[in-house]
Amino acid sequence: MSQEYQRVPIKSEADIVLARQGGRRLAAELGFSSTDQTLLATAISELARNVVQYAGTGEVLLSAIAIGSRRGIQVSAMDQGPGISDPELAMRDGYSTGGSLGLGLPGTRRLADDFSLVTVLGEGTTVTFKMWVR
Amino acid sequence: MKLDTLTISEDEVISRKDFLEFRDDDLKALVDAHEMAQTYAEPVIEDFYQYLLSFSHGRSFFQDPVVLARVKQAQKNYFLDLTRGDYGPEYVKNRLRIGAVHQRIGLPFQTYLGMYNWYLRNVANRFFEAYADNPGHALKLLLSLTKLVFFDVGLAMEVYLRTIEEQQEAIKELSTPVLQLREGLLILPIVGALNSARARQLTEQLLRAIASRRAKMVVMDVTGVPAVDSKVANHLVQTVAASRLMGATVIVTGLTPEVAQALVAIGVDLSSVKTAGDLQSGIEEAELLLGYRVVKVETAP
């Protein structure tokens, strides 16, 4: 796997747009279909918004990844926020503590090829997923 | 297979060589053997074509003597490239190009493998003859060559695999035409099994057709789908929902009442999906919703 990443600091709502635009650009370079570029941008938007909403600030890392001739993107959204007290509940459709639709995390998991959520109360949350060119 | 789409990144080349453990000492061993390779190039090629032409499928490719002579020359260069020491981008491009030629003339991959195996065996014997006093070196050289040959095989295989993928794409597109029956009305007859990849591709195709043909109604006929299980049904529900976001109503036809009941029983929510018994009644309903009225035309006596 090759490693080469781009870091988008998330400090305010405006950065959500920058993060998803960065993701879309990278996806286009790697040959993602326009549908998959949109899926990726939407997923990044969800995660970046969670960072703003629950932690205030954090960052999104976008990396081009490869296994053999397979190309993909890994996205990590990390923050040093309060953490998620019940991660299992947070992954359920329609559950939200922030007055949202509660579809961000479960939705992202549905459309990503690989999804992980690591959260420590009082220390922060990191959500990572991969999407491959198909 | 178009040649310009046929590339492998430098990183990928490096990682493949790395995995084969193709190192500087391999390169050196091969380059040192180049002089010897030049002496056996001619006889090996002659033997090679004798072997090839002794098989009927080999003969079928080389019936024209002019073509045969040209191919022999190209083949000789191909083999000599193995000891020239330059295994960079030009080499890779050349190997991919040859793979594309093989693929275009319809050379089966097994034949390619068989030919390369013959070559390896033949050259192995020559190595051990040349280094009769130092079989260790002959073996070392053979192993270095084997790494490079497997690198070549990987490149050739890439061409074949990508071609298969491209053909599958083409077949998928062909198998689901989006037909325009009249202004604003599209028909999508789905024939054959519906897996996730095909369902995804089909949804994209339909939505683009809705946009380009400015459709308001779609009749999606699933009579030709062998098994409509919950997975397939969920794909249908998603396609219907996405079409609706674009302002188009979908009527699904060809779902038997038994299948529909079974789907609901296992928890598939079909409430958002309009259905009609068969294609004909689906089209009639769509026309009604579009405001078309079907009238009987009296034929002149």
Added chain:
Amino acid sequence: MASIQSALTDADWMKLSADLSSQIGELRARAVVLDLTLMDVMDSFATRVLRTLAQTVTLRGAQTILVGIQPDVAIAMVQLGLAQRLDGILTALNLEHGLDMAEALV
């Protein structure tokens, strides 16, 4: 009628929502046509704003028609489970279809 730009921030969404609901009252509008042609991403936040907006519009006795959702965006919204959150809101392919629909309502 409102046309929405491609990269709306959350604050833009909130402002649009507030402006529209006050204008419906002033203009006694019967239909609100929202043109989403330029939107390249519709995430759960945007969907929620649209849903709330549509509810407000309904309370004021008018209807919301969303037009111009692009194929890629529609697919992403369905996959994320956002599409059903817009159930009951009218949709049309483009502005022209949407305005036709609005006229039929008035």
